[in-house]
Amino acid sequence: MDIPLRQRSDIAKAARVVVKVGSSSLTQPGGHLDVNKLNYLVRVLATHRLDTGEVVLVSSGAQAAAMGPLNLPTKPRDLATAQAAASVGQGLLMAHYTQAFQIFGLPVGQVLLTAEDVLRRSQYRNARRALERLLSLGVVPVINENDTVATDEIRFGDNDRLAALVAHLVHADVLVMLTDVDALYTAPPKLPTAEKIREVHRFDEVEHLDIRARGSAVGTGGMVTKVQAAAIASSSGIPVLLTSADLIEEALTGADVGTWFHPTGKRLPRRQLWLAYAAEIAGRIIVDEGAVRAIAERNASLLPAGVVRAEGDFKAGQPVEIASREGTAIARGLSGYSSPQIGEVKGLSMDEISAKLGEELAHEVVHRDELVVMARHRRLK
Ligand SMILES: Nc1ncnc2c1ncn2[C@@H]1O[C@H](COP(=O)(O)OP(=O)(O)O)[C@@H](O)[C@H]1O
Ligand SMILES: N[C@@H](CCC(=O)OP(=O)(O)O)C(=O)O
Numbered sequence: 001m002d003i004p005l006r007q008r009s010d011i012a013k014a015a016r017v018v019v020k021v022g023s024s025s026l027t028q029p030g031g032h033l034d035v036n037k038l039n040y041l042v043r044v045l046a047t048h049r050l051d052t053g054e055v056v057l058v059s060s061g062a063q064a065a066a067m068g069p070l071n072l073p074t075k076p077r078d079l080a081t082a083q084a085a086a087s088v089g090q091g092l093l094m095a096h097y098t099q100a101f102q103i104f105g106l107p108v109g110q111v112l113l114t115a116e117d118v119l120r121r122s123q124y125r126n127a128r129r130a131l132e133r134l135l136s137l138g139v140v141p142v143i144n145e146n147d148t149v150a151t152d153e154i155r156f157g158d159n160d161r162l163a164a165l166v167a168h169l170v171h172a173d174v175l176v177m178l179t180d181v182d183a184l185y186t187a188p189p190k191l192p193t194a195e196k197i198r199e200v201h202r203f204d205e206v207e208h209l210d211i212r213a214r215g216s217a218v219g220t221g222g223m224v225t226k227v228q229a230a231a232i233a234s235s236s237g238i239p240v241l242l243t244s245a246d247l248i249e250e251a252l253t254g255a256d257v258g259t260w261f262h263p264t265g266k267r268l269p270r271r272q273l274w275l276a277y278a279a280e281i282a283g284r285i286i287v288d289e290g291a292v293r294a295i296a297e298r299n300a301s302l303l304p305a306g307v308v309r310a311e312g313d314f315k316a317g318q319p320v321e322i323a324s325r326e327g328t329a330i331a332r333g334l335s336g337y338s339s340p341q342i343g344e345v346k347g348l349s350m351d352e353i354s355a356k357l358g359e360e361l362a363h364e365v366v367h368r369d370e371l372v373v374m375a376r377h378r379r380l381k
Pocket of ligand 1: 022184189211223
């Protein structure tokens with residue numbers, strides 16, 4: 001769709017939606033698939049697909065669905081059992097999705113991804129091509145993390161952020177995140193003081209909220225990863241609706257349900273997305289107040305004059321975090337200098353650097369094209 005969705009009601013005409021559904025919404029407490037819930041979800045998604053637009057489903061639940069069949073009392077914590085459970089449960093999930101979508105004449109395609117697939121240049125293109133082809137063939141892609149081969153080092157571990165990156169990958173109009181609560185609340189929803197949040201315009205509105213409590217024994221990330229996922233998608237121009245799986249029909253028909261995260265920025269290039277959410281940071285560059293403002297408000301490059309000090313040991317070209325004197329992360333970027341070099345150029349003007357160290361060392365510390373401002377510091381467009 002050319003015009004970005006502005007409000008919930010626009011979902012009813014979204015040409016391409018990514019829907020993420022969590023384990024707790026697909027399985028019974030005993031660790032088997034909840035066939036009724038699954039069938040309901042499929043009915044609503046199939047209706048949207050047939051009447052309105054394309055659907056990409058990011059479905060969790062593989063490990064939870066294998067608990068019953070494998071007699072596992074809890075969701076596995078060790079990597080090997082988690083991998084085995086994912087292998088068994090993924091088959092069960094896909095068998096069910098295949099059957100349920102078939103009733104509506106819709107083929108489904110399983111897509112198992114790792115973090116690398118959605119963030120590294122070559123794999124990103126490959127994943128994008130495969131998904132586009134599936135969609136053009138009329139298939140409903142059903143995506144999960146490739147848990148059976150993902151190691152602790154390379155896995156996301158939660159499908160919330162994976163769904164946000166998939167939404168970016170396929171240029172979705174909206175990301176709908178389904179869980180077991182109807183919205184984001186100001187505190188864990190079991191508490192009497194918890195109030196529903198209907199709309200989020202900026203991430204500093206939700207940063208202070210108490211979102212760490214886990215709701216179910218099978219869910220993975222709780223609200224923390226959902227809010228992070230909403231930040232990833234909305235800061236890249238994709239609005240997010242967070243609500244419960246029971247309200248999927250209302251959500252896709254544009255009813256007034258859930259929490260709506262307004263887009264807070266334009267689509268980010270993949271490289272900046274990688275920098276912001278996946279790159280491993282090699283060190284930190286502490287900057288003064290003027291540099292904080294220049295970066296966050298004017299989208300400027302970081303110049304040596306604004307640098308207070310470097311922390312950690314890094315080489316030129318490595319990803320670093322840019323933080324204020326108080327330690328607040330402002331941005332991330334690729335450093336133009338090694339950490340020892342920063343010790344020499346910090347606080348100096350370009351002329352001073354040229355005179356002291358030579359012209360070739362007089363350049364930006366982090367060039368604006370290789371810098372991404374963290375979502376909460378970005379201004380609403
Ligand atoms: N402030 C909050 N607002 C809404 N839900 C919250 C909040 N804090 C904690 N939660 C819990 O987060 C849970 C959803 O996360 P999770 O169990 O990981 O679900 P899923 O399996 O759908 O990914 C909810 O059941 C809810 O109890
Ligand atoms: N990939 C895992 C699910 C990971 C996950 O994010 O779970 P959830 O918090 O229920 O969405 C699985 O299929 O078991």
